[in-house]
Amino acid sequence: MPELSVIVHGPNTQDHLTGLLDSLAAHPLPDTEIVVAAVGDWARRTAQRHAPHVQVVPLPDGTSDAAARAAGAARATGHWLHFVRAKDGLPPGSPRTVAERVADLPGTVDVLLLDHLRSTWHSSGLPSADGPLLARAGRTDVALDDSAYLLRLTPLLGTRVLRAGFWRAHEEALTTDDEPHAALAALLLADRVACLPHVAHEDRRLRPASLPPVTAEQRYALVDRYESLLDLARERPAVYTVLYEIMVRDCLRTFARSDMPDQVAKEFFHRASVAALRRRPEGHRRPAGLEGIRRSLLEEGAYTKYRAFQKANRTRRTVRSTVRTGRHRLATQVRDLQYRGALHRPVDPHLAVFAAYWNRGVACNPAAIAAKLAELAPHLHPVWVVTGRNAALLPPGTDHVVPGTRRYWEVLATAKYLVNNVNFPNAVVKRPDAVHLQTHHGTPLKRMGLDQMPYPAAARGLDFAALLERVDKWDYSLSANSHTTRMWERAYPSRFVSLDYGYPRNDVYYTAGAGDIRAIRERLGIAPGRRAVLYAPTHRDYEAGWTPRVDLGALADRLGEDTVLLVRGHYFYEGAASPLTGLRRSGRIVDVSSYDPVEELCLAADALVTDYSSIMFDYANLDRPLIIHADDWETYRTTRGVYFDLMAEAPGPVARTQEELTEILTTDAWHEESAAKTRAVFRRRFCEYDDGRAAERVVRRVFLGQDEATLPPVLPVEQRTPAPSPEEACPS
Structure with missing residues (x-):
């Protein structure tokens, strides 16, 4: 029997399970077993990739935390059980430290208490407040009646390691979805406890905006939790008194810090007041100062007085803040007045605002959706947000607004639908009856959103708090494959609904005909019979400008007269001096950096050469040769961060040097059978929902309100x- 069973349980929320199991697999221990009670398919597949280092207990989606813990414990064979939620972490070396500590404990100890770190979406490795309390207890086992202060430890089940026999004896009492209840109950039920003043758990707090809203009953359950726990401590005066103090403090903090509707707040305050009076220990004295006033008002049930007390404190803080911050600039005030005025107008149910790539024009997924909207919902009026510089390039008759103008703020304030492949400005207010659709503009290989935080080059200049405020306005997030859906859940934790419909911009890869392709190639000057290779590298965060990583002139010479190189620089470099200027006149190199839409370039190309650009995922829909040129993969991966190893899961041949790239393109390697097989695997994974009807699904679901079950089903790749x-x- 192993000494310790680490029981990881729950769904793979925001992909945190992957990192947790990676860390455990990197340092296997002979006296420790890992049991994963995996809730849902994603958690199951993640866990199975780590077999045989872990035992997997597959559980259906929706299995509760309590049921998952119980299922994992039933499989475990260790003398001690450490429950770790799949969202949490274990610091390096902590399982070994815990296993060594429990091996030395006497048989009278039921619970080992651990210290922990705290992490949130914007910070990690924050110390807990538990260290001094654990240090005070030392390494000698104690009875809770003699050390009731241990109840003040953060109530996390992950910081309690339980003797397996103790768990089995009290499983019913400890099997609850209220984790703080289970953590406190474990202490109250234990004969003796021991402490390990060592950080051996990471409590990762998910962003509240990514979780379901807290219901009224969940608020009231906080009071019920402490009522039932106080029943367990009724005959233990020292323990009872400390637990009562914790109850009152927790109820007051929850009331003050939670944004409850008024009726819910009144009921919560009433229930907390009744419990505070009924459960108050004989002779108990309230503290002095403001805290004493708060407790007095609670015990009186004086809801109105308490609110007035809060308002007075808030007013005092607001005055101080106003003095510190000063006045807004006049221009901002004028803009705000115009916009705020427009926000008082009714929402126009027939108005839809579209934007793409920071207002560059009609492009990408928004453009494809707008086109389908004109076909299926002509009663809706589209207005595009476009910079003054790009307005002249719009298709004739396109209704548009320029950012900053009066009408710009009016349409943003009154539109029923707002569609963008990036984000609207921070100042845009999310009206309750407006619909925000985030279409995105690619499948992520590189780290995005909050996942950029550990990478300084990628995170430079980003305000992550402001980013999340924008994300919280999304009603829908569009996805082309399940990989993307899951990474958006990680990178942008909020309550949006994922639309697993495919990218509308990719519909054309299934609807274009031979005549369309001939017309595009003719516009590009590609003669029949000539091979067209599209070279489309991505932006690098660690470079100030664009320097092609391929000697294009030398490559064109080697490829010969029958090949045309279509070279497209990343749009981040728009307006900068092009390094292609001296090469354009050769006829074999065509600078298509300003050519839109990019989908036409893909349709015209016989093959694509790229590095880490998301264009590879779109082009794979065409099932044409794809070559990866990755001369700086290690640098890119280190400075930007990636979600998977492209070198191991590439869509075709990989070249690490120009010589290798040239050899691939001048031999049969670029279109041989092995490359086609590799591409097929890539297509199944990353072209999962793209079948030519993505825009139709979006319009019917978002704009016409049709039920999910009535939408065109996604056609299998094959x-x-x-x-x-x-x-x-x-x-030819």
Whole structure:
């Protein structure tokens, strides 16, 4: 029998389970077993990738935390059980430290208490307040009646390691979804406890805005928790008194810090007041000062007086804050007045605002959605947000507004639908009856959102708190595959609904015909019979400008007269001096950096060469040759961070040098059978929902309100027919 069973339980929320199991697998211990009570398919697959280092107990979606803990404990064989939620972490070396400590404990000890770290979406490794209390207890085992102050430890089940026999004896009492209740009950039920003043657990607090709203009954359950725990401590005066203090403090903090509707707040205050009076220990004295006033008002049940007391304190703080911050600039005030005035107008149910790539024009997923909207919902009026510089490039008849103008703020304030592939400005207010659709503009290989925080080059200049305020306005988030859905859940933790419909901009890869491809190639000047290779590298956070990582002139010479290189620089470098200027006149290198839409370039190309750009995921829909040029993979991965190892899961041949790239393109390696098999695996994973009807699904669901079950089902990859290749469309 192993000494310790680490029982990891729950769903793979925001992909935290992956890192937890990676860390455990990196340092296996002979006297420790890992049992994963995996809730849902994602957690199950994640856990199974770590077999045989872990035992997997698959559980269906929706299994409660309590049921998952019980299922994991039933499989465990260790003398001691350490329950760790899948969202949490274990600092390096902590399982070994815990295993060594429990091996030395006498048989009378039921619970070992641990110290922990705290992490949130914006910080990690924060020390807890538990260290001094654990140090005070020392390493000698104690009875709770002699050390009731231990009840003040943070009530986390992950900081309690339980003797397996103790768990089995009290499983019913400890099997509850109220984790703080279980953590406190474990102390109250234990004969003796021991302490380990060592950080051996990481409590990761998920962003509240990514969790379901707290219901009224969940608020009231806080009072019920302490009522039932006080029943367990009724005959233990020292323990009872400390637990009562904890109850009153917790109820007051929850009341003050939680944004409850008034009726819920009144009922919560009433229940807390009744419990505070009924459960008050004989002779108990309230503290002095403001805290004493708060407790007195609670015991009186004086809800109105308490609110007035809060308001007075808040007013005092507001005055101080106003003095510190000063006045806003006049221009901002004028803008705010105009916008605020427009916000008082009714929402226009027929108005839809579209924007793409920081107001560059009609492009990407928003453009494809707007086109389908005109077909299926012509009663809705689209208005595009476009910079003054780009307004002249709009298709004729496109209704548009320029950022900062009066009408710009009016349409943002009154539109029923707001669609963007990035984010609208921070100042945009999310009206309750407006619908915000975030379409995104690619499948993520590189780290995005909050996942950029550990990478200084990628995080430079980003205000993550402001980012999350923008994310909280999303009603819907569009996704092309389940990988993307899960990474958006990680990177942008909020309550948006994921639309697993595919990217509308990719519909054209299944709807374009041979005539369309011939027309595009003719516009680009590609003669029939010539091979077109699209070279589309991505932006690098660690570079100030764009310097092609390929000697394009030398490559064009090696590829010969029958090949045209279509070179597209990243849009981040728009307006900068192009390094392609001296090469354009050769006829074999065409600078298409300003050509839109990019989907037409993909349709025109016989093959794509890229590095880490998300264009690879879109181009894979065409089932045409894809080559990865990754001469700086290690640097890119280290400075930007990535979600998977592209070198191991590439969509085709990988070149690490220009010589290797040239060899691939001048031999059959670029389109041989092995490359096609690799590409097929990549397509199944990353073209999962793209089948040519993504825009239709979006319009029917978001704009027409149709039920999910009535939407066109996603066609399996093997049943799809991509647009014809240039060779098929343009026979020489």
